[in-house]
Amino acid sequence: MNTHPLTLNPPGSYVPASAGIPKHIVQQRVRAPKKNIPQTTLERNHFLQAVRHYVAEFNPVPPLPAAELKEHADRLVAGLRCAPIYRDYLGVLLNNEMWREQLAAVPYERRLLLLPKCLRVESKCPAPFDEFGLLCKQCGLCTIQDLQAEAEKLGYATLVAEGSAIVMSLIQTGKIEAIVGVSCLSVLERAFPYMEAAAIPGVAVPLLQDDCIDTTVDLDWVWDYIHLTSDDQTRRLDLGALRDEVDFWFTPAALELIMGPGEGETEAIARAWLMRAGKRWRPFLTVAAYQALRRDSGAPLPDDLRKVAVAIECFHKASLIHDDIEDGDAQRYGEKTLHEEYGVAVALNVGDLLVGEGYRLLAACRAGAAEKLEMLRIAAAGQRELCRGQGAELCWMRAPQVLTQTQVLDIFRRKTAPAFEVALRLGALYAGEEAHDEVGDTLKVYSEALGIAYQIRDDLGDRGAAGESNDIAGMRPSLLLAIAHDKAKGADKELLRELWHRRLPTGTTTESVEARYAAVGADERAHTLLETYKEEAIRCLRDLENPNLKGLLRRVLGKIFNDVEIQGWCKEQEEKNGVANGVRSGTADLAAGQPARA
Numbered sequence: 001m002n003t004h005p006l007t008l009n010p011p012g013s014y015v016p017a018s019a020g021i022p023k024h025i026v027q028q029r030v031r032a033p034k035k036n037i038p039q040t041t042l043e044r045n046h047f048l049q050a051v052r053h054y055v056a057e058f059n060p061v062p063p064l065p066a067a068e069l070k071e072h073a074d075r076l077v078a079g080l081r082c083a084p085i086y087r088d089y090l091g092v093l094l095n096n097e098m099w100r101e102q103l104a105a106v107p108y109e110r111r112l113l114l115l116p117k118c119l120r121v122e123s124k125c126p127a128p129f130d131e132f133g134l135l136c137k138q139c140g141l142c143t144i145q146d147l148q149a150e151a152e153k154l155g156y157a158t159l160v161a162e163g164s165a166i167v168m169s170l171i172q173t174g175k176i177e178a179i180v181g182v183s184c185l186s187v188l189e190r191a192f193p194y195m196e197a198a199a200i201p202g203v204a205v206p207l208l209q210d211d212c213i214d215t216t217v218d219l220d221w222v223w224d225y226i227h228l229t230s231d232d233q234t235r236r237l238d239l240g241a242l243r244d245e246v247d248f249w250f251t252p253a254a255l256e257l258i259m260g261p262g263e264g265e266t267e268a269i270a271r272a273w274l275m276r277a278g279k280r281w282r283p284f285l286t287v288a289a290y291q292a293l294r295r296d297s298g299a300p301l302p303d304d305l306r307k308v309a310v311a312i313e314c315f316h317k318a319s320l321i322h323d324d325i326e327d328g329d330a331q332r333y334g335e336k337t338l339h340e341e342y343g344v345a346v347a348l349n350v351g352d353l354l355v356g357e358g359y360r361l362l363a364a365c366r367a368g369a370a371e372k373l374e375m376l377r378i379a380a381a382g383q384r385e386l387c388r389g390q391g392a393e394l395c396w397m398r399a400p401q402v403l404t405q406t407q408v409l410d411i412f413r414r415k416t417a418p419a420f421e422v423a424l425r426l427g428a429l430y431a432g433e434e435a436h437d438e439v440g441d442t443l444k445v446y447s448e449a450l451g452i453a454y455q456i457r458d459d460l461g462d463r464g465a466a467g468e469s470n471d472i473a474g475m476r477p478s479l480l481l482a483i484a485h486d487k488a489k490g491a492d493k494e495l496l497r498e499l500w501h502r503r504l505p506t507g508t509t510t511e512s513v514e515a516r517y518a519a520v521g522a523d524e525r526a527h528t529l530l531e532t533y534k535e536e537a538i539r540c541l542r543d544l545e546n547p548n549l550k551g552l553l554r555r556v557l558g559k560i561f562n563d564v565e566i567q568g569w570c571k572e573q574e575e576k577n578g579v580a581n582g583v584r585s586g587t588a589d590l591a592a593g594q595p596a597r598a
Helices: 041-058 066-080 084-105 144-154 164-172 185-198 219-227 239-248 252-259 264-275 281-293 305-327 338-342 344-364 369-398 405-415 417-430 433-461 479-487 490-500 510-519 522-539 547-561 571-577 580-591
Strands: 111-115 157-160 178-183 202-206
Touching: 041 066, 041 084, 066 084, 084 178, 084 185, 084 202, 111 144, 144 157, 144 219, 178 219, 202 219, 219 547, 239 281, 239 547, 252 264, 252 305, 252 344, 264 305, 264 338, 264 344, 281 305, 281 417, 281 433, 281 547, 305 338, 305 344, 305 369, 305 417, 338 344, 344 369, 369 405, 369 417, 369 433, 405 417, 405 433, 405 479, 417 433, 433 479, 433 522, 433 547, 479 490, 479 510, 479 522, 490 510, 510 522, 522 547
Parallel strands: 111 157, 111 178, 178 202
Antiparallel strands: none
């Protein structure tokens, strides 16, 4: 676990002994997509998941002639009830998904990564051209260098150029057996006959613009296709279905089977709190880690794994009860907090009970003696570190002072990352101590980056009237406040300094403070840090030798930060599933550009 010591000097003046911000990743320019491409990342992820459901159901076999591919795309347009202008985009996604498994079977060293030169920052790019394309100078201004460097490290041939003639000449050498490409829809349409004729696996991530200058792309998709490999036995794992299964474990009947019969009102309150709304990412991470490292990849999940997953949620829900009391929050999940509903004494006791229940469940699981002992040790160490992080914030509240961005991020590291690390490590340990020992260090780094990114997103999400526990109103340390204070000048800086000392000047509103955040670019900086820590989580997987864990943790990150629910793709599938009303509302939401409702 994280062992950074706390320094309180004097009480409240929190100083992290060691904390650093990773090197910033290259940020894509913010540009609106062309009108024939879904306008938001959320919409595009909805479309991708719908396509995967469609291909899994109907199993079209590539290569398909263009006319037949368009027929399938038309069916998807009708099923999704989306604008017909998206047909070509859906056709590209369909073609990608049909080739996906064949691509996975081709060794990296037999693949070509084809990137367009328009991803560069044209006005500043120092790279020259030769007859094959752009010769990247690794200047750090655009995303080309990272994509190219990672692909070449894996063994790809890479090319930054446009033109079907070059691609066909490489295919004809016999050295290239699959292509991962990035291009605009118009170029993809022209290149399609060549790909069909060659009949080699090819996936293409569409550019979001087609004006050939300073273009952008869904980078997460590019990274996923670059790393796709048949060595990863979890690549077909339906993370949505896995999460639904974990959610089911927190229904009344399932909890009674896992935990045993409840006894008395205190246990009833505790279990009702355990079943309340929440993302349940931590038990999901436990199961994901087990799935990646288990020896019998095709077998059903063991029933006893549920005890470990529910124990993880017990620890988390207990910490929420205690945090809400310490922070004085009145609402969580849109309802009264437990102490508001039952009083502080009852809430404290229920929180303590859930901690005990977590350890009881771990002790009762059928893991080996060595694995179980290590589970208990890791859970205790995580509990201790989480309390130290919360303690740093509570001590700051007694003697508040200005905190830097690094200091706030270090509090995030202590408060949020330990729960993710415990969740992942316990899942790995349930798969076997040897499996855990091989990946323990990576899980620690991944968890720290994931935890910080998750907390930054919470900070960003707590802004405005929709925020459940606004940090300005609660007078808590905030990354946005730290960034804004660093950047502000004059009267604005003095006002923000007052907030750091937990004083809201007369006439100052939450809205006016958030306006100051925006004026100095605090929101933008926080978003940059969010992407930086997400990328840090991915980067730490580079040297991981286990392809299952490497692939699954990449996809889990996308699931957590771009959660997409697709329940059926069309009327026939709705009727087949027997949930037509719920699916109909989801597809209607999709057509309107909103998340499908679970």
